[in-house]
Amino acid sequence: MNLYPIFSDFLSAEKLDLDVKTLALECNRLKNKKTSRYISNVGGYQTTITFEDLTENLQNLKRIILNYCNIIHKELGFKGEQYMDEMWLNINQKGNSNELHNHVGYFFSGVFYIQTDSKSGCIKFENTNIANQFTFSDNLVEKYNCYNSKKYSIQPEENMLLIFPSWLSHYVLPSESQKDRISIAFNTLVNYINKD
Numbered sequence: 001m002n003l004y005p006i007f008s009d010f011l012s013a014e015k016l017d018l019d020v021k022t023l024a025l026e027c028n029r030l031k032n033k034k035t036s037r038y039i040s041n042v043g044g045y046q047t048t049i050t051f052e053d054l055t056e057n058l059q060n061l062k063r064i065i066l067n068y069c070n071i072i073h074k075e076l077g078f079k080g081e082q083y084m085d086e087m088w089l090n091i092n093q094k095g096n097s098n099e100l101h102n103h104v105g106y107f108f109s110g111v112f113y114i115q116t117d118s119k120s121g122c123i124k125f126e127n128t129n130i131a132n133q134f135t136f137s138d139n140l141v142e143k144y145n146c147y148n149s150k151k152y153s154i155q156p157e158e159n160m161l162l163i164f165p166s167w168l169s170h171y172v173l174p175s176e177s178q179k180d181r182i183s184i185a186f187n188t189l190v191n192y193i194n195k196d
Ligand SMILES: [Fe+2]
Pocket: 040, 101, 102, 103, 170, 185
């Protein structure tokens, strides 16, 4: 039998080795300086990270994220080079969550976890093939795989970097932790000049 996927989404999960304790201090400093914006967050704090906010540590994180994005970009067979369009800080406290949303209009999106524990809400992704939601129930599934899964869940860990296509819908479950769930999210775009 010659069975293979014909369309696919991806998720990249890398464990980095950054000084998350110092990054957490810098993020809390930002929180004390700037008021929150409200987009997908239900409660919690969210603010754009501007050029002026970039400490040496955040600048380093940005460089590492872009490096991974461009490695994946090439691996997936795309031309051009990705650049960071925006980064923002999320601090969810107990009970805070993020509603189902995607980042359509960008190319790759992702999140780096600075402070989490086992009770910080997990991030859940939805299969872009929404037809399967109406075609079969989970009772029919013997073993989950990329053909029959409707959702994919990740429990965040400190120093974990997730990268996924911006069109992939996702949401964050309410945190049940006493500890602030601190993360930095981002969107990239592509620089490409057609020389043909
Ligand atoms: Fe998001």
